[in-house]
Amino acid sequence: MVHWTAEEKQLITGLWGKVNVEECGAEALARLLIVYPWTQRFFDNFGNLSSPTAIIGNPKVRAHGKKVLTSFGEAIKNLDNLKGTYSKLSELHCDKLHVDPENFRLLGDILIVVLAAHFTKDFTPACQAVWQKLVGLVAHALARKYH
Amino acid sequence: MLTAEDKKLIQQVWGKLSGSEEDIGAETLWRMFHSYPPTKTYFPHFDLSQGSDQIRCHGKKVVAALGAAIKNLDNLSQALSELSNLHAYNLRVDPVNFKPRFSLQFLAQCLQVVLATRLGKEYSPEVHSAVDKFMSAVASVLAEKYR
Numbered sequence: 001m002v003h004w005t006a007e008e009k010q011l012i013t014g015l016w017g018k019v020n021v022e023e024c025g026a027e028a029l030a031r032l033l034i035v036y037p038w039t040q041r042f043f044d045n046f047g048n049l050s051s052p053t054a055i056i057g058n059p060k061v062r063a064h065g066k067k068v069l070t071s072f073g074e075a076i077k078n079l080d081n082l083k084g085t086y087s088k089l090s091e092l093h094c095d096k097l098h099v100d101p102e103n104f105r106l107l108g109d110i111l112i113v114v115l116a117a118h119f120t121k122d123f124t125p126a127c128q129a130v131w132q133k134l135v136g137l138v139a140h141a142l143a144r145k146y147h
Numbered sequence: 148m149l150t151a152e153d154k155k156l157i158q159q160v161w162g163k164l165s166g167s168e169e170d171i172g173a174e175t176l177w178r179m180f181h182s183y184p185p186t187k188t189y190f191p192h193f194d195l196s197q198g199s200d201q202i203r204c205h206g207k208k209v210v211a212a213l214g215a216a217i218k219n220l221d222n223l224s225q226a227l228s229e230l231s232n233l234h235a236y237n238l239r240v241d242p243v244n245f246k247p248r249f250s251l252q253f254l255a256q257c258l259q260v261v262l263a264t265r266l267g268k269e270y271s272p273e274v275h276s277a278v279d280k281f282m283s284a285v286a287s288v289l290a291e292k293y294r
Contacts, residue, residue, distance in 0.1 A: 035276040052272050109256050116263035117270045125178045128260055132182040 002137060004079050011130040015119065016076050024118070025069030026062040028111045030055050036106055042099060068107075075138050082141040090145035101143035108135025148284055153277040154220045160274055161217050164265065168214065171261055172206025173198075178257040186250050189238065209254075216285060227288045235292035251289060255282035 033040050034052045043049065046060040055061055071089065078085045093099045112131055116123045149157075164171060180187050180195055180202075193201045212230055219226035259278060263270040 031272045031275060034272040035279050052276075056272065109259075112256070113259050113263050113270075113275060116260040117267055120264045120267050123260070123264055125174070125181045128178055128257075129182040132256075 002080070002082065008130045008133070009079060011127050012076055012079070012134060015115065015123075015127060015131070016073065018119075019115070021069045021073060022062070022066045024111075024114055025065035025067070025072075026056075027065070028107065028114045029065030029068060030058075030061055031110045031114060032103075032107050033061065035110065036103075039103055039106070042097065042103075069111075072111075072138065075134075075141075079134075082137050083144060086138070086141040087145060090142050093142060094146040101139065101146060104139035104142045105136070108132075108139050111135060149220060149277070149280055152273075153280055156274050156277040157217055157220065157281050160262065160266070160278065161214065163269075164262070167265070168210045169203060169207045171258075171265070172208070172210035173203045174206070175254065175257045175261045176202050176206045176209070178260060179253050182257065183250075183253040186253055189250065213258075213285070217281075220281075223284055223288050224291070227285065231289050231292050234289045251286040255279070255286065258282065 030052075033043070033049060033055050040049050043060075043064075046058060046064075048054040048058060049061075075082055075085050093101075093104075112128065112135060115131065116128070119127075177197060180190075187195055190201075190205075193199070193205070195202065212227075216223055216226050224231075259275065259282075262278065263275075266274075
């Protein structure tokens with residue numbers, strides 16, 4: 001059973017309130033595809049992913065990034081039940097999408113760097129520590145139903 | 148692995164932060180200890196409180212080593228040879244290449260975050276990618292001698 005202190009919850013929800021989910025999601029997914037190009041294997045039907053510029057401007061990348069981060073927002077509303085929140089998505093990523101769970105950890109770390117670049121010194125060490133905990137737990141919840 | 152463009156970007160980023168090396172080193176270590184408490188196990192002999200002289204001093208050493216590596220991007224193996232021996236035989240810090248992810252990877256993530264907080268929007272996907280590849284290469288070289 002995950003334990004969140006009141007301070008940790010505040011560090012998460014406080015920051016999340018200032019996040020533009022569409023922009024941040026688009027940025028995080030684009031960076032995943034740029035920094036770890038092998039992740040493009042899951043997005044064959046996304047069109048032009050031939051360069052960082054193409055990836056950043058790709059409307060399907062933007063739309064999917066928004067979708068992924070919106071789902072993250074759901075997790076933040078349900079910090080005490082991440083496993084339940086991600087149960088169906090976990091099955092989907094295993095059975096239909098065939099995504100190696102290592103990719104969830106990669107995306108989590110990328111999201112942290114995006115938040116760091118956006119919030120600069122406000123993304124304090126305490127803030128980073130809580131968010132690293134969160135992305136780790138989300139990755140774990142998403143991997144939970146794999147078989 | 149590192150393209151000519153990657154090398155240029157890495158040298159540029161490092162150039163921009165010249166003068167702040169000590170702060171960057173200390174902050175990176177502090178974030179690492181805060182986000183990944185198991186990394187503290189390698190420093191039982193240190194005062195790990197915030198602002199400690201030992202953290203500053205060690206951070207400075209780590210960043211100086213990275214700086215030296217950046218001056219020798221064409222021959223990282225040789226540039227990091229001594230450190231590779233030290234980490235493999237004396238320190239035996241868990242390397243990044245062996246699953247699951249270990250200490251050197253956490254250091255790399257925290258360095259990314261520190262650079263992102265200092266450079267904000269300038270920390271473009273291309274720079275992020277180049278630094279990530281560089282830190283992977285450093286970790287690979289350090290892990291070479293482990294077995």
